[in-house]
Amino acid sequence: MSQHTDFGRRGFIQGALGVSAMAALYGCAGAGKGKGHVVVVGGGFGGATVAKYISMWSNGGIKVTLVERNAAFVSCPISNLVLAGEKQLSDITIGYEGLAKYGIKVVQDEVVAVDADKRVVRLAKGGDLAYDRLVLSPGVDFMYDTLPGLNSAAAQQDILHAWKAGPQTVALRRQLEAMPDGGVYALTIPKAPYRCPPGPYERACMVAHYFKTKKPKSKVLVLDANDEIVSKKGLFTKVFNEQYKGIIEYRPQSELRDVDAKNRTAILEFDKVKADVLNVVPAQRAGDIAAKSGLKLVNGRWVEIDWLTMGSTSTPNIHVLGDAIFPAPTMPKSGHMANQHAKLAAAAIVNLQAGLPPSDAPLVMNTCYSFVDAKNVIHVASVHAYDPATKLVQPVKGAGGVSAAPNELEGQFGLAWAKNIWADMLT
Amino acid sequence: MRRIAPLAGVLALLLSAAAQAADPHLARNLAATCANCHGTDGRSAGGMAVLAGEPKDKLLASLTAFRSGDKPATIMHQISKGYTDEQLDLIAGYFAAIKPAGGAK
Ligand SMILES: Cc1cc2nc3c(=O)[nH]c(=O)nc-3n(C[C@H](O)[C@H](O)[C@H](O)COP(=O)(O)OP(=O)(O)OC[C@H]3O[C@@H](n4cnc5c(N)ncnc54)[C@H](O)[C@@H]3O)c2cc1C
Numbered sequence: 001m002s003q004h005t006d007f008g009r010r011g012f013i014q015g016a017l018g019v020s021a022m023a024a025l026y027g028c029a030g031a032g033k034g035k036g037h038v039v040v041v042g043g044g045f046g047g048a049t050v051a052k053y054i055s056m057w058s059n060g061g062i063k064v065t066l067v068e069r070n071a072a073f074v075s076c077p078i079s080n081l082v083l084a085g086e087k088q089l090s091d092i093t094i095g096y097e098g099l100a101k102y103g104i105k106v107v108q109d110e111v112v113a114v115d116a117d118k119r120v121v122r123l124a125k126g127g128d129l130a131y132d133r134l135v136l137s138p139g140v141d142f143m144y145d146t147l148p149g150l151n152s153a154a155a156q157q158d159i160l161h162a163w164k165a166g167p168q169t170v171a172l173r174r175q176l177e178a179m180p181d182g183g184v185y186a187l188t189i190p191k192a193p194y195r196c197p198p199g200p201y202e203r204a205c206m207v208a209h210y211f212k213t214k215k216p217k218s219k220v221l222v223l224d225a226n227d228e229i230v231s232k233k234g235l236f237t238k239v240f241n242e243q244y245k246g247i248i249e250y251r252p253q254s255e256l257r258d259v260d261a262k263n264r265t266a267i268l269e270f271d272k273v274k275a276d277v278l279n280v281v282p283a284q285r286a287g288d289i290a291a292k293s294g295l296k297l298v299n300g301r302w303v304e305i306d307w308l309t310m311g312s313t314s315t316p317n318i319h320v321l322g323d324a325i326f327p328a329p330t331m332p333k334s335g336h337m338a339n340q341h342a343k344l345a346a347a348a349i350v351n352l353q354a355g356l357p358p359s360d361a362p363l364v365m366n367t368c369y370s371f372v373d374a375k376n377v378i379h380v381a382s383v384h385a386y387d388p389a390t391k392l393v394q395p396v397k398g399a400g401g402v403s404a405a406p407n408e409l410e411g412q413f414g415l416a417w418a419k420n421i422w423a424d425m426l427t
Numbered sequence: 428m429r430r431i432a433p434l435a436g437v438l439a440l441l442l443s444a445a446a447q448a449a450d451p452h453l454a455r456n457l458a459a460t461c462a463n464c465h466g467t468d469g470r471s472a473g474g475m476a477v478l479a480g481e482p483k484d485k486l487l488a489s490l491t492a493f494r495s496g497d498k499p500a501t502i503m504h505q506i507s508k509g510y511t512d513e514q515l516d517l518i519a520g521y522f523a524a525i526k527p528a529g530g531a532k
Contacts, residue, residue: 053459057452336463340463347452347455347456347459351452359452362456363457363460364460365460367502381505381506383509385509399510400509403502410501410502413464416464416473419473420463420464420474420475421463423467424466424472
């Protein structure tokens with residue numbers, strides 16, 4: 001019996017037919033050496049990368065099906081430049097066609113349930129997919145239940161997050177364009193951990209850059225639930241106080257308690273802040289399919305994984321990547337890191353499907369470039385190596401660091417990073 | 428799990444060997460950590476150094492010079508410090524053996 005899903009009995013009998021059909025199609029009923037069928041859920045930084053690398057590293061021996069609900073990938077990295085009017089949505093949108101040459105089957109659909117005992121996932125449009133191993137990289141979902149005033153579709157139409165790139169990015173850009181000069185844009189940041197630690201501060205800078213050049217009387221108000229700037233603190237503080245003096249106002253320890261959506265008002269513990277454009281980045285947790293499939297979670301929010309395989313610590317044959325996991329010490333939730341998780345998992349899965357143990361010395365690294373204006377960028381980098389004593393990947397002492405100052409050379413590298421990581425995932 | 432059982436002897440052998448020998452793909456896996464920026468298998472998609480097909484000595488000399496600070500960098504001095512000598516050697520060897528042109532597969 002499955003404790004993981006709400007599949008009905010009848011659904012399962014139909015599902016079983018789907019399973020054997022699938023198995024026949026792929027000829028993988030009994031997985032042999034380097035064989036089998038891997039289903040990947042989510043075609044973002046983690047999912048697209050793991051699909052490509054499993055196919056590539058198994059020389060097509062392992063069949064891969066990637067299920068993604070959206071028609072194309074839209075990148076969060078560089079999306080703050082779209083908000084500022086420096087890039088278009090088309091610049092950060094890439095199709096999944098490039099994965100076909102690896103033999104990956106891309107299915108545009110949503111996975112609505114996982115049956116870990118029967119090793120089957122259910123698709124929203126109907127039908128089931130059987131797997132030998134399942135990889136979940138669904139990103140985050142928002143904890144709207146913590147903000148009653150924003151817990152309705154109507155409120156969420158006006159008060160945007162734009163923390164998943166796509167229609168929300170375009171809609172927030174429109175709100176910024178429609179805002180009269182002299183208006184206030186307020187951005188609320190949840191307590192860490194959240195997706196992309198430096199992302200909100202980059203956004204504050206890029207909106208301030210837009211105001212400075214196009215609407216110089218306007219203000220950016222940053223309401224941060226954290227005690228201080230979470231990432232690249234020294235660098236962002238300097239940029240806020242110098243380059244955007246009089247434009248950006250930064251308020252730490254300003255946790256959002258609720259939202260008055262009609263009046264575009266952020267409700268804090270002791271204060272209410274009315275804005276012309278209110279941009280709320282709500283608290284986050286593992287994406288629904290990872291959070292609600294019976295996998296062991298940490299703090300009820302993030303999936304606990306084994307760092308040798310990215311496998312769930314509770315549920316066999318399910319691996320989880322990217323923002324959805326409980327991270328190792330000092331590890332950020334970034335696209336770069338999700339891509340690295342994917343390669344760790346791909347290497348482990350290819351070995352496991354061939355009956356070999358996973359590597360006992362995995363290593364991952366991170367680089368996050370943040371734009372402070374259209375040209376100048378600052379980075380943060382780190383390297384994390386597996387430590388058998390703690391069974392975690394731990395930051396390598398003495399490695400990593402941040403830029404000395406915002407600079408144009410890293411502005412070029414920031415864009416080249418995006419181009420290369422998109423290619424590493426999708427072509 | 429049953430299908431792994433016949434391999435148990437092989438596994439035991441592999442596991443008893445040195446870490447490097449236990450995973451024949453260590454070089455490939457380490458080199459893949461560079462691909463986010465430098466392209467899959469070091470075939471840069473543009474704007475970053477191509478690593479594929481570069482001579483091993485040259486790659487290793489660059490990496491060690493980044494690490495010592497002899498070669499100026501925006502970020503590589505910080506990243507290269509996260510890898511051991513053996514790891515840098517494996518990475519340089521892997522990229523040197525890749526053909527620079529041609530499809531990714
Ligand atoms: C403004 C902003 C700027 C950022 N800048 C950077 C940056 O410069 N560098 C960096 O490294 N990171 C950056 N990030 C962070 C980065 O976007 C995330 O860390 C990354 O997307 C995580 O990858 P993922 O695979 O976990 O999730 P995602 O990339 O979000 O992919 C998840 C995918 O799964 C799909 N999905 C979810 N559930 C299902 C389901 N049930 N069925 C089918 N499909 C499903 C979703 O549609 C989505 O496509 C930024 C984020 C933001 C918001």
